[in-house]
Amino acid sequence: MHPDCLQAPLRLDFDDDALIANWTTLDRLSGAARAGAAIKANGYGTGAAHVAPLLLRAGCRDFFVAHWGELADVLPALEPGMVSVLHGPLFESDVAYARHSGVKPVINSLEQARRWIASGGGRCDLMVDTGMNRLGVAMEQLGNEVLQGLDVDLLISHLVAAEEDTPLNERQRQRWREACQIVAHQRASLANSAGIALGEAYHGQVTRPGIALYGGVPRAEMAPVIRPVVRPQAALLQVRDIAAGETVGYNATFTASTAMRVGTVALGYADGYLRCWSGKGVLRSPGGCALPVLGRVSMDLTIVDLSAAPDLLEGDWLSVDYALEEAARTTGLSQYELLTLLGRRFRR
């Protein structure tokens, strides 16, 4: 028997219907534009190979990964021409692969444009930097004749702070409109998840939600319509009774004030349950009882207080409180980090 066939003591419960509902909601909120989907970073940690065919079935036709290496997980489910690689072609091998496969490179610089054209070119997307100073061709470069040689499908820019109400949004929108006047293209795209909530003027023809597909809530007005998608589950490995005065875990940061029952769970910081959950996190019994994390989270293990559910046994499953907005407030991590941290040991 292969080790992959063994039951894992960690799994990521994934709600297929919630993912599909979130995409459908974001597509509706995008008005006349069509919602695409950012599935980079393994579908924000949730499993790109699982997510891609579900989104395709929901009606999504524009998919975004960051690295060329991320295509392997998603191309079995998607037509290559539906997928864009946000980092663009850096190496000759990227260019050759794009030409051969039909996957669209997102051209981010004049250098990338030259590299693409020199190879024979073809359909691509173009990223314009309207204020982030991260990736994309600068506004001042848009008149450069090399760009006229491109066959641009999506003319893309990316908002720096759409989750806030700031004048930056309108400034970027104007620059993106200006770029659309200068560079010939098929379809324009500006909004990420939060940008969708900024209204029609930000939508163009294609929106690019990521975090909200997976249950993240980047703007408060989205909270009522976005459904949670993932929930981490971990098995109880051991149960023990400790006496008053005993300590728990590395560096003895928790001391029992009375005799109590504690449980050790197969979840640790190597799985993305970082040490910032120490003394703060809560796991739940199958009946919903709160089981607070005691002491330090370690690499592979976390210890919880079983006082509220003393009948639990080795092998019982606990679910981890991981509602993204609240978890972000508790830990100081972003909702993006909370999702993408979830490690390889989760059975997805």
Ligand SMILES: *Cc1c(COP(=O)(O)O)cnc(C)c1O
């Ligand atoms: C990651 C990414 C998105 C998705 O952003 P969210 O905030 O997760 O909705 C959209 N566009 C680009 C260029 C990205 O890098």
